[in-house]
Amino acid sequence: MRVAVAGLGDIARAAHVPALVAHPGIELVQLVDPEPARRAAMAGVGVPVAETVDVGAVDGVVLATPPWVTPELVVEFARAGLFVLAEKPVATSVEAAKIYEQLTAAERARVQVGLTYRHDxxxxxxxxxxxxxxxxxxxxxxxxxxxxxxxxxxxxxxxxxxxxxxxxxxxxxxxxxxxxxxxxxxxxxxxxxxxxxxxxxxxxxxxxxxxxxxxxxxxxxxxxxxxxxxxxxxxxxxxxxxxxxxxxxxxxxxxxxxxxxxxxxxxxxxxxDRMTRCFERQLNRFVALSVGGPAEPSLDDGIAxxxxxxxxxxxxx
Ligand SMILES: NC(=O)c1ccc[n+]([C@@H]2O[C@H](COP(=O)([O-])OP(=O)(O)OC[C@H]3O[C@@H](n4cnc5c(N)ncnc54)[C@H](O)[C@@H]3O)[C@@H](O)[C@H]2O)c1
Structure with missing residues (x-):
């Protein structure tokens, strides 16, 4: 599964990127952040950095973005046909989460929520x-x-x-x-x-x-x-x-x-340690999602x- 990470902040650096690099079923192909300093800080990982996700080059995207940014990106990437692992919370209000109503059932089914410790x-x-x-x-x-x-x-x-x-x-x-x-x-x-x-x-x-x-x-x-x-x-x-x-x-x-x-x-x-085992298990589910498994936890779980x-x-x- 070819995956990009969007949002190169604290949790991406500490958990998502190390877990993605270590996962045998995943090729980490792009690291994305609009902030040049955040991209520069990831230069040592050896994965191309960019300002925007190259949708044609990936199967899935991990969104480690602030929750007031995440909803629009989920909709954009799920609609583009990607599998999406979106950090929690899925929005900062129920109102803001209404944007997810724009997704078809098939698009929603491609979205997994980063309620990471559920997997422990x-x-x-x-x-x-x-x-x-x-x-x-x-x-x-x-x-x-x-x-x-x-x-x-x-x-x-x-x-x-x-x-x-x-x-x-x-x-x-x-x-x-x-x-x-x-x-x-x-x-x-x-x-x-x-x-x-x-x-x-x-x-x-x-x-x-x-x-x-x-x-x-x-x-x-x-x-x-x-x-x-x-x-x-x-x-x-x-x-x-x-x-x-x-x-x-x-x-x-x-x-x-x-x-x-x-x-x-x-x-x-x-x-x-808890972080390593949960982020690894979360990615196991993300890879399973990409080959027809259920989104777990689902967008509905995140909204609830x-x-x-x-x-x-x-x-x-
Ligand atoms: N699952 C967990 O256990 C866990 C733990 C910590 C944080 N989180 C969640 O992860 C998310 C990020 O948290 P953080 O502490 O890493 O925040 P952060 O502020 O350190 O990082 C967010 C990054 O997203 C980038 N960004 C903003 N808009 C973007 C866009 N349109 N495209 C790509 N990148 C963009 C910012 O420049 C920043 O580098 C939050 O929703 C937080 O709740 C989850």
Missing amino acids: PAIAQLTTWIADGTLGSPVLIRAHIYDEQFRPDDAEHTARITATLEHGMPVVHEGAHVFDWLTHLLGAPPIGLDDAWSVRTRPGLPAPNLVGGRLSYPGGHQALVEFGWLTSALPRCELTVLGDRGLAVLDGFTFDLKLVTAEGERVVRFPG ALQTAQLLAGRAG
Whole structure:
């Protein structure tokens, strides 16, 4: 599969490009970014760089672009007949995501969304523990997603995260992953948003940087979600699942799992680091998509997660 990457920023450099270069089923043929400095920084990779994607020279494109840019590019490239792996969130609002209605069913089916960590075996293991009663049922899930620490000496990071905050609270961006996991873990989307809150910890921030809420799921399951960026210190980033029979703890950075039940405690660790194994698995699915497999996660999955995030952000105010 011949693939181009559009958007040579942080996540492309750290994860997409190394994963694409390493993948045996993929030939990375073009690195694209309108910013000369971003192209220059990729010169060492040994792949031609360009300002725009050469549609005729590729089968697929990975869009590692900001979410306020991504929707138009998805439509453009899916319509041009390419397979598209588009970073999450699929848009910064449900309104902006309406552009996807322009796609035919066949074009939509060519779009995979970069809800990368859905592919982790730790999520599959957690799903099993919930479904097979290991933890008891119903469960309370607490998702504490704290990332992007405020580091005044790192101007690039501060500018990038502040710009992202201009396009929505952390729930819009991080919630893409979390609401997708919750639907996956609990087997169905939420049936209600019971509560929401937000805090702006510093004047001058373009939006509240701490935000959370409580959601109800079928079967009596409850989820308490919290998202936080840009404070000088951060609470632990983790997801816990608590039921009558046990507690599972997913480390938010390593995806190491701990299971505590009456039988004792055990830790489950999967080989390799989380980023490498998830980006590799994501590309396996992208290659499968190019030979007739389903888009997983699909554009509909990405839009569903965005709808929940926007509902919560709207209520949190
Ligand atoms: N899947 C994950 O785990 C994960 C992790 C981090 C970030 N992300 C997502 O990846 C996306 C990019 O994040 P980032 O931190 O790398 O941002 P970034 O700002 O560092 O990089 C974005 C790049 O896109 C380029 N760009 C802008 N318009 C473009 C266009 N029309 N064509 C090609 N390139 C264009 C910019 O010049 C920039 O280099 C965001 O949507 C973010 O939410 C996903």
